[in-house]
Amino acid sequence: MKIERTDDSTYTIPRQGKMRVPGVLFADGRLYAGIDDGACLEQLMNVACLPGIVEASMAMPDIHWGYGFPIGGVAAFDMEEGIVSPGGVGYDINCGVRLLTTGLEKDEVQPRIRELIDVLFAAIPSGLGSHHREFRLSEKEMRAVCERGASWAVSKGYGDRGDLAHIEDLGCIGGADFEAVSQRAYERGKDQLGTLGSGNHFVEVGYVDQVIRKTQADQLGLYPGRVVVGIHTGSRGFGYQVCSESIEDLMPATRKYGISLPDKQLVCAPLKSPEGRRYLGAMACAANFAFANRQMITHFLREGMEAFFRRSAGELGVRVVYDVAHNIAKIEEHEVQGRRQKLCVHRKGATRALPPGHPLVPESCRNVGQPVLIPGDMGRYSYVLVGAPGALSRTFGSCAHGAGRVLGRNQALKATQGRRIEDELSRQGVYVRAAGRTTLREEFPQAYKDVADVVRVVEKAGLALPIARLKPIGVIKG
DNA sequence: ATGTGC
Numbered sequence: 001m002k003i004e005r006t007d008d009s010t011y012t013i014p015r016q017g018k019m020r021v022p023g024v025l026f027a028d029g030r031l032y033a034g035i036d037d038g039a040c041l042e043q044l045m046n047v048a049c050l051p052g053i054v055e056a057s058m059a060m061p062d063i064h065w066g067y068g069f070p071i072g073g074v075a076a077f078d079m080e081e082g083i084v085s086p087g088g089v090g091y092d093i094n095c096g097v098r099l100l101t102t103g104l105e106k107d108e109v110q111p112r113i114r115e116l117i118d119v120l121f122a123a124i125p126s127g128l129g130s131h132h133r134e135f136r137l138s139e140k141e142m143r144a145v146c147e148r149g150a151s152w153a154v155s156k157g158y159g160d161r162g163d164l165a166h167i168e169d170l171g172c173i174g175g176a177d178f179e180a181v182s183q184r185a186y187e188r189g190k191d192q193l194g195t196l197g198s199g200n201h202f203v204e205v206g207y208v209d210q211v212i213r214k215t216q217a218d219q220l221g222l223y224p225g226r227v228v229v230g231i232h233t234g235s236r237g238f239g240y241q242v243c244s245e246s247i248e249d250l251m252p253a254t255r256k257y258g259i260s261l262p263d264k265q266l267v268c269a270p271l272k273s274p275e276g277r278r279y280l281g282a283m284a285c286a287a288n289f290a291f292a293n294r295q296m297i298t299h300f301l302r303e304g305m306e307a308f309f310r311r312s313a314g315e316l317g318v319r320v321v322y323d324v325a326h327n328i329a330k331i332e333e334h335e336v337q338g339r340r341q342k343l344c345v346h347r348k349g350a351t352r353a354l355p356p357g358h359p360l361v362p363e364s365c366r367n368v369g370q371p372v373l374i375p376g377d378m379g380r381y382s383y384v385l386v387g388a389p390g391a392l393s394r395t396f397g398s399c400a401h402g403a404g405r406v407l408g409r410n411q412a413l414k415a416t417q418g419r420r421i422e423d424e425l426s427r428q429g430v431y432v433r434a435a436g437r438t439t440l441r442e443e444f445p446q447a448y449k450d451v452a453d454v455v456r457v458v459e460k461a462g463l464a465l466p467i468a469r470l471k472p473i474g475v476i477k478g
Numbered sequence: 479a480t481g482t483g484c
Contacts, residue, residue, distance in 0.1 A: 239480095
């Protein structure tokens, strides 16, 4: 494989073999050296072979191996000639991150963090197969969740109207087709709305540890020492079911439309085909379910905090900074070689990033740019950035989404045999509660890259601008 | 990621 260093934040894999476009990897020397497994770069090249791909197959600095497409991948396809692929979105459709600010200071929360986390752990169902005992969606309600997303939750009293303006696409993407959702997916999802799930999903209570750009941080409500809450989850078993059924559904389509694939996991269908439309319609349902899920969790969090601190909602001031998807395919318009073009942008482990002034950035922060949320690992820190003009000109308005794994789950389990991660984290000032027995070992901090390295690259590449660094004090894991 | 696996 040929790969060239283009500049201080970019590597290029020139067209070779069946590649229709080059591969572009955003990384500097240090990060590139950390990619010891070439398999994810091969996946990057495989994506470049798909019909209708525009400009390049791209990967963010947090790239690692995924199903078919690499995680950290961005690929845009022409609406006429292009395809849509479930592997380009991932199993957890609209997995994403929401960040909340509060009116609380670190000093008043830290001494009581254990009790607070225990209260929140009881309020938010967590872990593999987590569900609600009583709350259950009828089929009619499930349809409404799929078609309306976060606004369904708000209309039922879960949260405030004002939350919606601070969610990507106002918490609802278009094109939802409930007829494309199976009975089995409904059955699996009906009691899972407002649950966390497992693996790398979390609710994290932390504080603003470092302000990097004060004007923008002030405008986002990120003041030094201010308590914040991060929520990372997606569409649970519902999205998983939609994805796995769609892969089955699209298998024959690949051959039917004469698409040759370098890897079976890249199963796809033309965007114009009935099969492609069906996937997009079902995917939108799962994406909207995930927006509603994060909205419900926000509500449970507010309720739990109000009871715990014995303060009113107004006094606590829990506000949504932003909610961004990082596993999704969306129809967007972008400028390609000087011309506006409608594209299907796949972001798999990549967030949207829009620069200051863009009409889709919420009015309250339009002059600073769309908040880009990049969580790190449980022990170190996370970053809040805002989109920069380079994202629109280079990556179809996309940026990195996290630290990226350096150890797979099994490797992490081996590396931590006999260790008590909760005790290690507690000594570092982070109180953790987890539902699963092995989750903390799978997710221990050193299983991930240092997210500061990822942030350095996206800043150098002009994709986003760091605004603040957040540190955790209490974490709920699944 | 996932009621984890043909």
